[in-house]
Amino acid sequence: MPLLWLSAIILALATAGFFLGRARALASVNGSSEKLHSLPSYYGSNALMKSVFPAFGAMLLWMLVQPLFIDNRVAQLIPDSEIDEGSSIGLVMSEVRRTADGITNAINAGFIDDETLTAGQADLSDVTQRLKDAGQVVTNDITQPILNAAQEYRALSETSRSVMTIVVLLVALLGAGWGVIQSGRDFRARNVVEQGILGILIAAASVAILTTIGIIFSLIFNTIEFFSLYPAVEFFTLLEWAPSFSGRGGASSLGILPLLWGTIYISVVALLVAVPVGLFSAIYLSEYASPRVRGIAKPLLEILAGIPTIVYGLFALLTIGPLLVSVFGEDGAGWMGGGRSVMTAGIAMGIMLIPFVSSLSDDIINAVPQSLRDGSYGLGATQSETIKQVVLPAALPGIVGAILLAASRAIGETMIVVLGAGAAARLSLNPFEAMTTVTAKIVSQLTGDSDFASPEALVAFALGITLFVLTLCLNVFALYIVRKYREQYE
Numbered sequence: 001m002p003l004l005w006l007s008a009i010i011l012a013l014a015t016a017g018f019f020l021g022r023a024r025a026l027a028s029v030n031g032s033s034e035k036l037h038s039l040p041s042y043y044g045s046n047a048l049m050k051s052v053f054p055a056f057g058a059m060l061l062w063m064l065v066q067p068l069f070i071d072n073r074v075a076q077l078i079p080d081s082e083i084d085e086g087s088s089i090g091l092v093m094s095e096v097r098r099t100a101d102g103i104t105n106a107i108n109a110g111f112i113d114d115e116t117l118t119a120g121q122a123d124l125s126d127v128t129q130r131l132k133d134a135g136q137v138v139t140n141d142i143t144q145p146i147l148n149a150a151q152e153y154r155a156l157s158e159t160s161r162s163v164m165t166i167v168v169l170l171v172a173l174l175g176a177g178w179g180v181i182q183s184g185r186d187f188r189a190r191n192v193v194e195q196g197i198l199g200i201l202i203a204a205a206s207v208a209i210l211t212t213i214g215i216i217f218s219l220i221f222n223t224i225e226f227f228s229l230y231p232a233v234e235f236f237t238l239l240e241w242a243p244s245f246s247g248r249g250g251a252s253s254l255g256i257l258p259l260l261w262g263t264i265y266i267s268v269v270a271l272l273v274a275v276p277v278g279l280f281s282a283i284y285l286s287e288y289a290s291p292r293v294r295g296i297a298k299p300l301l302e303i304l305a306g307i308p309t310i311v312y313g314l315f316a317l318l319t320i321g322p323l324l325v326s327v328f329g330e331d332g333a334g335w336m337g338g339g340r341s342v343m344t345a346g347i348a349m350g351i352m353l354i355p356f357v358s359s360l361s362d363d364i365i366n367a368v369p370q371s372l373r374d375g376s377y378g379l380g381a382t383q384s385e386t387i388k389q390v391v392l393p394a395a396l397p398g399i400v401g402a403i404l405l406a407a408s409r410a411i412g413e414t415m416i417v418v419l420g421a422g423a424a425a426r427l428s429l430n431p432f433e434a435m436t437t438v439t440a441k442i443v444s445q446l447t448g449d450s451d452f453a454s455p456e457a458l459v460a461f462a463l464g465i466t467l468f469v470l471t472l473c474l475n476v477f478a479l480y481i482v483r484k485y486r487e488q489y490e
Contacts, residue, residue: 267349
């Protein structure tokens with residue numbers, strides 16, 4: 001049964017439980033609701049919650065466990081001869097899943113039937129051709145073990161879906177019935193419902209934590225899978241990024257150092273643009289601007305934070321790049337050969353980061369106690385001397401934290417780099433050359449129809465976990481500095 005229909009049936013059972021629970025509660029007091037412990041709606045809500053949440057929880061748990069169970073069962077059917085050198089069981093299982101999905105779609109479209117797929121008697125070349133005729137992606141000729149495993153995968157998946165439907169509907173029905181049976185005069189429905197809502201709120205608050213854990217584990221597992229095909233030492237030490245994924249692995253040179261260099265170089269250029277402009281803007285808005293000017297200038301400055309990054313990328317490509325070429329290109333200094341370069345992306349990214357530095361620094365400067373300023377003025381210092389010698393030193397930890405947060409934002413930027421910096425992975429000090437970053441290569445590796453278990457896709461997870469660790473360290477360091485500052489002045 002499709003999940004949409006299954007969800008609709010669960011909601012229908014829960015709705016029926018709501019009205020039956022409410023009606024039963026009223027019937028227990030002959031319609032006199034004031035004799036009930038709780039309002040009638042609470043009794044209906046109790047039956048609804050006992051039906052909906054256990055049913056959807058069981059369905060979610062089943063969907064999480066089912067692939068692991070089926071993959072483990074099917075993997076045992078695959079002989080070692082199917083696992084080529086430089087390959088892995090994960091790649092073979094990916095081919096099994098792709099074949100199983102292709103067979104299902106081809107059967108539904110009428111290009112193939114179950115008789116053609118009889119185990120041990122199927123014409124493998126005919127099956128492969130029929131799948132291709134049906135528009136299914138088949139990377140090579142299907143072997144008999146792969147076909148048998150795909151058939152077993154289909155059978156287990158269909159059986160699992162049928163069992164899941166029965167179990168989930170049974171849980172929903174039993175939950176609704178339990179809630180209806182509980183609906184009586186002395187049942188504390190309001191207390192139960194409020195405790196249930198509290199549990200829902202806790203679960204909602206846990207989503208961010210669980211999502212983060214899920215992201216980390218997905219990165220770790222796929223990175224381990226990649227490093228089983230490619231040596232980790234070469235990945236972190238080679239000075240060349242030259243992927244050549246032929247077959248299953250290929251003779252690629254996948255050194256991350258050129259990508260890290262491009263990422264850090266462009267981020268540094270961006271910070272050299274954003275930090276002075278943002279910091280000086282924050283000083284002006286917090287110390288010199290009148291309330292009227294501040295009320296107008298600060299919202300206008302923060303509009304920059306709401307502009308999509310693709311727009312900044314187009315601005316870099318169409319405006320900043322040609323402008324730099326006219327000054328530093330062949331007609332100017334002769335240092336720049338094209339519009340895409342580190343400077344192009346860095347300037348555009350720096351403009352994007354200005355509101356991050358400005359807004360955070362402005363809030364931090366305003367948090368410096370007025371008594372420090374008054375003491376400086378009382379000693380005869382001017383306003384500029386007070387800002388330079390009192391306000392900025394007091395706000396320095398928070399400003400450093402703001403800069404580090406802006407740096408982590410710059411490291412994770414993608415679209416500006418793709419459009420403004422180019423795609424060349426190189427180690428160079430020339431800011432007018434095209435370079436690329438880790439995020440841009442992640443996008444290029446995952447663009448297209450490549451399977452997520454293939455080396456060209458798995459390498460993106462290795463890049464991603466490296467970038468994740470780098471930005472995590474920056475964020476932790478920045479939050480540590482900001483918290484230390486807040487403990488001092490709040």
